[in-house]
Amino acid sequence: MERGMDVDEFAPRLSFFFNSHLSFFEEIAKFRAARRIGARHLRDKYGAKNPRSWMMRFHTQTAGCSLTAQQPEVNIIRTAYEALAGVLGGTQSLHTNSMDEVLSLPTEKAVTIALRTQQVLAHEIDVVDTVDPLAGSYFIEDLTDPMEAAAEEYFHRIDELGGVLRGSELGFFQREIADAAYRYQQEIDRKERLIVGVNLFIEEEEERIPILKIDPALERNQREAVRAVRQERDQAAVEAALEGVREAAVSGRNLMPPILDAVRAYATEGEIVRAMRAVFGSYREAAVF
8 A cells, every 4th residue: 555545545445344355464454453443442432441451352263255265275374374464463362264164164184284373373483472563664554554544434434324233224234245245356357366276376177185074973963962852851941941031032131141041951052042033033134235
């Protein structure tokens, strides 16, 4: 990004909210901007007095949407760089995706490689020993400042819509996400964004790697286990607990205690969900087109 780009020019490109396809440096700037915004809002808007409460604590997961089915082993490299960006941006918790998640649930080997990626970052390159290792970098600061300002503009726009709930009802967030995904795919199709194995350095023969296959017997065994629990549990206690969930849903009380009571009575997840669905119904996203 050129130095001096103002908020109005940067805002249309703002992937801070709705796009998981930022560049390596933009990812770092995104986290740094979020930390600044969080601290400022907690201090100035919400009146938090203790400086420790201004610290943003957040979890980061590498981008599943950046994984490619083509040449899937290259995803190991992508995940490593994304994880590094998260650490450089100040994340306190990190999940690294496995290389084969674009194809299936990950295999044990793929999960281990993803774990080792984190362990290399944590123990071999000292990147976790500094709070903000890129602070003061001309390039990083010049990315962070306008991203922070543009994010504030987005927050203001959401407030004008009536807040997050109203924005969801209007389909604002869904539309922004869909538009960002569409722009991203157009960039790939036009080769404005280069993806190794997809539109660059393509291999004619499709690479095949072992993927996880679930034994159908596992499903049968689980069904039998649930059936056995239902036969052995106190059905009257289950019905009373589920009625407690329904009553809490109707009254607007905190749902967590009655849900825990239902779990302790061995109500299944499906039964608890059905009890709440009877009151709340099923959510349907607003149409985005």
